[in-house]
Amino acid sequence: MSEQAIEFIQQLINGLSLGAIYALIALGYTMVFGVLRFINFAHGDVFMLGAFSGFYVGPRVLLFFGNKPGYGAAAVVLLVSMLICAVLGVIIEKLCYKPLRERPKITVLITAIGVSLFLESFGQYIFGANPQAFPTLIEDVAIDLPQSWGNFTALTVTTGQVIVLGTTLALMLILTVIVLKTKIGMAMRALAYNPTACALMGVNNNFVISFTFGLGSALAGAAGILTSIQQPSIDPLMGILPGLKAFVAAVLGGIGNLGGAVLGGIILGIVETLVVGYVSPTYRDAVAFAVLILILLLRPAGLLGKNVREKV
Amino acid sequence: MRLSILLTGILTLTANFAARAQNEIPVGEFASLTGGSASFGQSSHKGTQLAVDEINAAGGVLGKKLRLIAEDDQSLAGQPATIMRKLISQDKVVAVLGEVASSKSLEAAPICQENKVPMISPASTNPKVTEVGDFIFRICFIDPFQGTVMSKFALSNGYKKVAVLTDVKQDYAVGLAEFFTKHFTANGGTITKEQKYSTGDKDFKGQLTSIKAGKPDAIFVPGYYGEVALIARQAKQLGIKVPLLGGDGWVGDSLLKVAGNALDGSFFSSHFSAEDKSPATQEFVKKYQAKYSAVPDDMAALGYDSAMILAEAIKRAGGTDGAKLRDAIAATKSFKGITGVITIDEKRNASKSAVIMTIENGAMKFLDTVAP
Numbered sequence: 001m002s003e004q005a006i007e008f009i010q011q012l013i014n015g016l017s018l019g020a021i022y023a024l025i026a027l028g029y030t031m032v033f034g035v036l037r038f039i040n041f042a043h044g045d046v047f048m049l050g051a052f053s054g055f056y057v058g059p060r061v062l063l064f065f066g067n068k069p070g071y072g073a074a075a076v077v078l079l080v081s082m083l084i085c086a087v088l089g090v091i092i093e094k095l096c097y098k099p100l101r102e103r104p105k106i107t108v109l110i111t112a113i114g115v116s117l118f119l120e121s122f123g124q125y126i127f128g129a130n131p132q133a134f135p136t137l138i139e140d141v142a143i144d145l146p147q148s149w150g151n152f153t154a155l156t157v158t159t160g161q162v163i164v165l166g167t168t169l170a171l172m173l174i175l176t177v178i179v180l181k182t183k184i185g186m187a188m189r190a191l192a193y194n195p196t197a198c199a200l201m202g203v204n205n206n207f208v209i210s211f212t213f214g215l216g217s218a219l220a221g222a223a224g225i226l227t228s229i230q231q232p233s234i235d236p237l238m239g240i241l242p243g244l245k246a247f248v249a250a251v252l253g254g255i256g257n258l259g260g261a262v263l264g265g266i267i268l269g270i271v272e273t274l275v276v277g278y279v280s281p282t283y284r285d286a287v288a289f290a291v292l293i294l295i296l297l298l299r300p301a302g303l304l305g306k307n308v309r310e311k312v
Numbered sequence: 313m314r315l316s317i318l319l320t321g322i323l324t325l326t327a328n329f330a331a332r333a334q335n336e337i338p339v340g341e342f343a344s345l346t347g348g349s350a351s352f353g354q355s356s357h358k359g360t361q362l363a364v365d366e367i368n369a370a371g372g373v374l375g376k377k378l379r380l381i382a383e384d385d386q387s388l389a390g391q392p393a394t395i396m397r398k399l400i401s402q403d404k405v406v407a408v409l410g411e412v413a414s415s416k417s418l419e420a421a422p423i424c425q426e427n428k429v430p431m432i433s434p435a436s437t438n439p440k441v442t443e444v445g446d447f448i449f450r451i452c453f454i455d456p457f458q459g460t461v462m463s464k465f466a467l468s469n470g471y472k473k474v475a476v477l478t479d480v481k482q483d484y485a486v487g488l489a490e491f492f493t494k495h496f497t498a499n500g501g502t503i504t505k506e507q508k509y510s511t512g513d514k515d516f517k518g519q520l521t522s523i524k525a526g527k528p529d530a531i532f533v534p535g536y537y538g539e540v541a542l543i544a545r546q547a548k549q550l551g552i553k554v555p556l557l558g559g560d561g562w563v564g565d566s567l568l569k570v571a572g573n574a575l576d577g578s579f580f581s582s583h584f585s586a587e588d589k590s591p592a593t594q595e596f597v598k599k600y601q602a603k604y605s606a607v608p609d610d611m612a613a614l615g616y617d618s619a620m621i622l623a624e625a626i627k628r629a630g631g632t633d634g635a636k637l638r639d640a641i642a643a644t645k646s647f648k649g650i651t652g653v654i655t656i657d658e659k660r661n662a663s664k665s666a667v668i669m670t671i672e673n674g675a676m677k678f679l680d681t682v683a684p
Contacts, residue, residue, distance in 0.1 A: 014517045129346035129386065130536055133569040142549050156521075156550045168435060231514040233542055233570050235348075237512075277518035281509050282480060 006154050011277045012270060017230075019268045019269020020168040020232040024152075024223035025246030025255070026261035027175065028216030033194040034256040038105055038186040041112040042092060044243010045119035046217045047087050050224025051134065054082040054129055058135035064196045078167070078225050082218040089217025090210045098206070116243075123236030134232035138163065160230040170223060172262060178215070180257065188212055192256065245272075245288040252295050254305025263303060323634045332343035337372075337632055338428075339364070339455045339622065340405035342420065343412065347387025348512060348538050351564035352412040352611050356434050358439045358604050359615030360409055367619070381405060385416060392420040394493045406632035407432065407641075409618050413536075414438035414484040415500040417488040421448045425548075428634045430641055431621055434614035435583065437560065442660040447638050447659045451618050451649065452583055453684065454560075455484070460492025461666045462532065462557050463681050467499055471529035474557070475504045477519060477543065479535040481498045487560050488534035495681040504528045509539065516543050520550050530601055530620075532557045537564030541645040555579060563610050568674055575671045583610040584651045585667050585678040596650045610651070634676055 025047055032040045057080050058073075065073040096115050100108045140160035143155045179185040187208045190198045199205050227242070228234055249268045253260025272287045295302065327612035341360055343353030361380060368377045369631060381403050381433030385391035399405045400423065407430045411417045418438040424431040433441055433450040437458055442448050466474055476493060479485035493503055504526035507519035520543070521530060531547070533540055533556050540562055547556070568575065586597050586607050596616065600608040608616075621644055626632060629640035644656040652664040668680045 008523060010428075010495060010521050011518065014515075014521070018515065098417060130350040131348060131570075133566060140545075142551055145463065158549045160549075168663075205672055231542060232515065232536065232545075232564070273518055276515075277522060281507065282512070284510075284513070 003154075006151065007277075009152075010155055011273050013155065013157060013161065015270035016266065016268070017164045019249075019266035020164050020272055021227050021242065021244045021265075022269050022282070023120060023262045023265025024168055024171065024199030024219045024226070026250040026265045027172075027258060028220045028248055029217045029250040029254055030253075030258060030261040031188070035177075035188060035209055036095075036097070038092035038108045039112065039255075040097075040213075040216075040248075041109070041243070042115040042119060043216065043220055044239035044241075044246065045116050045123070046089055046239070047224045047227075047232075047242055047246075048089060048123060048236060048239030049088055049119070050081045050085045050221030051228045051238065052123070052224075052236075053084040053221065054078075054137070054225045054228055055127075055132060055134055055234060057084075058137060059275055062137070066177045069138050070081025071138060073164070074225075078136055078222060081225050082221045085224075086218040087216035089220075090214045092217075093210055093213040096127050098209075120240070120261070127236050129236065131233045131235040134228040134234050136232070137229055139236060140230055158230070163229065164226045167222065168278070170292075171219060175215070183294065184208065184211055188224045241285060245285075248288045248292045251302055252291060254302025257302065257304045260302050267303075269303040276293060289309050295299070319669045322343075333621065335357075335376050337374075337376050337626065338379045338381055338403050338405045339400050340399035340403060340408040340410075340620075341380055341382040342385050342392055342399070342408065342410040342416075343382065343500055344387040344416070345382075345384035347537055349387045349564070349608075349670060351537060351566060352435070353384065353387070355430040355563075355565075355609050355611035356410075356412050356615035356618075358600070359608060359612035359617075360434075360619045360674045362600060362603055362612075363619035365603075367623050374599050374622065374631070378619075378623065384548070385411070385610075387413075389415065389419065392416045396420040396423040400424070400429055405429065405632070406626075407622055407637060409434065409615070409622065412614075413435060413482070414441055414487070415482055417441045417448075418424065418444070418483055421445070424448060424553060427639075430638045432618050432641065434618040435509055435560065435611055436484070438483050439466045439661075440483065440487070446642075446660065447634075449641050449656060450616055451621055451654050451656075452651070453664045453666060454661050455488045457663075458559055459488055460495045461668070463492050463495040463499065463501070464682070465579065465581075465668060466496065466530055466532075466557060467501055471555075472500065472555075473502050473504045473525065473526075473528045474530050474532050475523040475526055475528040476532045477516070477523065477535070477537060478507045478508050479511055481652060482536065482561075484561060485534045485536070488561075489532065490616065492532055509535075509543075511536065513539060516546050517550065520547050522638070524550055528554060530554050530557050534559045534561065536561045537567040538570075538643065541567050541569075541575070542610075544571045544574040544578070549571060557582075560610055565609075566677075567640060568671070571674075573674050576673065577671070579668060579679070580671050581666045581668055581682075583664070583666065584608075584613040585669060585676075590650070593650060613650045617647075617651050617654065621647055625658045 061076045142156045187203050249264035250261045253264025275287045276284050343357050345353045351563040364378050364380045384394040412435040424446050431448050437455045439454045463491045478489040527544040548569040556578040560582040562580045625640040647654040654662045663684050665681050666681045670679045
């Protein structure tokens, strides 16, 4: 195995772990779009709130676990942060989006942008504008690959990356089970298809919408914790760029399509890492937007999306 | 009757303001008190404030108290220019202290030069800052010197092959990398790889993977502490065992909090060490600790010196007239500052020693002093 091949595989691993984060956030965008037909631009800031939930909850949980970082502590912090973000998501929906449900879509869109700005500024006011050090929940170190893997031992896979990939897979499995096998999941799919018919069928639309928001926000919160484990420097503006890139990932995969969000996230993560590694690190952020332009020009419905004709 | 009462009132108020203005010397300061490089601004501001309080407690300058007007540029480009205009036109400051970051100094300097308001930067090391005009000064060393300090250190420690990882968004980092590379390659060293990143980036695994492949003896990272901490962590994760080398941009309170033990065994150059045993330094450290319950870093010491030098220059100029004050600052000779003996040369820079610091067990430790 040549050195270049090893380097390429290394970049793929890095890209996959980055893509998993984008996928988690993109799932929230896509679910809300599927159910409400609007892009919740404040979603990236829920990611930031997840990281800060972990920042405040983390030390207390660690105390409970004898101040030693470990998987137990990390799991508890993850679940608590997901819960906090779910609640916050539902509150945001009830306060800011529900009253505007009968209004034109552009009104809600601009409100979403306003909520995003509010969360960022309020975050800077409450948490302070300076970057803070996220508490160590698990030691993010490189794993010693078994010698029998031969040349592959030159690869670096960190515990953080493994946790991110593992947790993302687990969360996606749980999400799939919820959406495909539960009643509330069926209600979500039905609502995405036709809200009026849903109401006629006796579904409590408001509850399903709140549930969708809560679920999406919980995933964003999880992404916030997983990112902070790997990059322990958090600040109130950290959600802007990942939020935008996850939005691009959702569009890339086909907005409204859950599998598309995952696919889009992974593709975007890998492409971004490859461009940084082989072209130039300064183009890192430009990649996402170049991808957005390309996909809208070539295949606006997204990779897995279908062009749905609106029947009048 | 009513009109005369109104007039008396207005006259009394204006008289009060005039009296207050006559009894005070407004001095402007701009620093990054919040944001990605908040440590720089908060430290330098604390040092500056300590000096101003000391001066005012001793009676002020020429019988008048100094009024320090500090503004926050939030570590964002574009803010220094706005702040400078406000300080000069609204607050009518006689001089400006700032900034630590060279990019921000470069942004504000032309405005000070245009309005003939002297500007003293405590810690901007990029040579371009004082080249803006004759009203712009600095009291620290410049990067052509700092680059050679680290380069000589690397060569003398046997690091013949070095990779360079530069922050392309900061004039400071780009300049320092240039000067390091020039001296290093001219004296027998080779640069294995040059990689770049931007301020605010969080992931450097791509660049580090590429650097690791070149098998360097050390990696030169002349950036700011926020990114350096993350770079050190990720380098350790990728199995990079060679030390990191850096400059005074590493001095930030969150550097070691975020990096943990990942920076152990690395080296960087800077202006000041609180471990220095000289009585002046120890007295300064005591005063600073009494007021702020923290140990002062370079930026605090330089902030302190910049305010002290300005006050002394105002005394020598006998007033705050722009041109006279500028000449007085330019004539600063052998000023005994906390960070060294400061003489402003004809290029409006100071020629001072650098200190080399290392990091052991997650704490900074003084290693050596290097004279120019």
